[in-house]
Amino acid sequence: QKEVEQNSGPLSVPEGAIASLNCTYSDRGSQSFFWYRQYSGKSPELIMFIYSNGDKEDGRFTAQLNKASQYVSLLIRDSQPSDSATYLCAVYGGTSYGKLTFGQGTILTVHP
Amino acid sequence: DGGITQSPKYLFRKEGQNVTLSCEQNLNHDAMYWYRQDPGQGLRLIYYSQIVNDFQKGDIAEGYSVSREKKESFPLTVTSAQKNPTAFYLCASSFSGQGRSGYTFGSGTRLTVV
Numbered sequence: 001q002k003e004v005e006q007n008s009g010p011l012s013v014p015e016g017a018i019a020s021l022n023c024t025y026s027d028r029g030s031q032s033f034f035w036y037r038q039y040s041g042k043s044p045e046l047i048m049f050i051y052s053n054g055d056k057e058d059g060r061f062t063a064q065l066n067k068a069s070q071y072v073s074l075l076i077r078d079s080q081p082s083d084s085a086t087y088l089c090a091v092y093g094g095t096s097y098g099k100l101t102f103g104q105g106t107i108l109t110v111h112p
Numbered sequence: 113d114g115g116i117t118q119s120p121k122y123l124f125r126k127e128g129q130n131v132t133l134s135c136e137q138n139l140n141h142d143a144m145y146w147y148r149q150d151p152g153q154g155l156r157l158i159y160y161s162q163i164v165n166d167f168q169k170g171d172i173a174e175g176y177s178v179s180r181e182k183k184e185s186f187p188l189t190v191t192s193a194q195k196n197p198t199a200f201y202l203c204a205s206s207f208s209g210q211g212r213s214g215y216t217f218g219s220g221t222r223l224t225v226v
Contacts, residue, residue, distance in 0.1 A: 004154075034214045043202055043217040044155075088154060090214070098162060099145060099170070100215060104154040 029094025
């Protein structure tokens with residue numbers, strides 16, 4: 001089992017819809033969870049992080065964490081074509097103390 | 113402005129040649145990291161360093177070497193022992209023990225074997 005696994009895209013949604021990106025992790029000791037956005041040919045940029053169970057909202061983005069289920073998700077409301085990118089889930093802590101472990105990424109396409 | 117600078121942006125390596133990728137940061141971060149990304153893949157950790165003069169192997173360290181002589185600098189050498197080096201290389205940094213707040217990434221170096 002991969003340490004961090006994301007839903008296998010690509011994911012295609014119409015403009016204005018909600019995009020839902022999912023991530024599961026195997027290490028129960030994991031403490032912090034991150035979502036990065038990566039445009040083609042560019043480096044990742046941090047868009048959300050969450051430490052506690054529940055929801056965390058920032059503008060059109062909502063991160064959801066369920067430690068019991070070892071599940072973290074990212075919702076993008078009112079999706080825009082500019083949201084089209086690869087989204088990387090990353091996990092910190094537990095046996096990975098001192099470094100982030102990344103999932104394989106989910107490609108999101110928002111079509112007009 | 114504070115940030116991480118990677119150079120060069122593009123690098124071409126001949127078979128059997130060692131090449132060095134530069135990574136410099138002025139964020140006063142203690143920890144620095146090197147990741148490799150292959151097309152359609154996530155990031156895989158090569159090496160990381162929490163303090164000067166100390167570094168640890170990541171998941172795919174074979175064929176790579178690093179040094180950390182200064183807090184600001186963490187160069188990566190891709191040796192001839194790395195049989196498939198063509199990839200996108202990303203350097204990142206954070207405050208040590210502050211992985212909770214995530215990393216700052218450089219703009220990357222794209223390495224191609226010719």
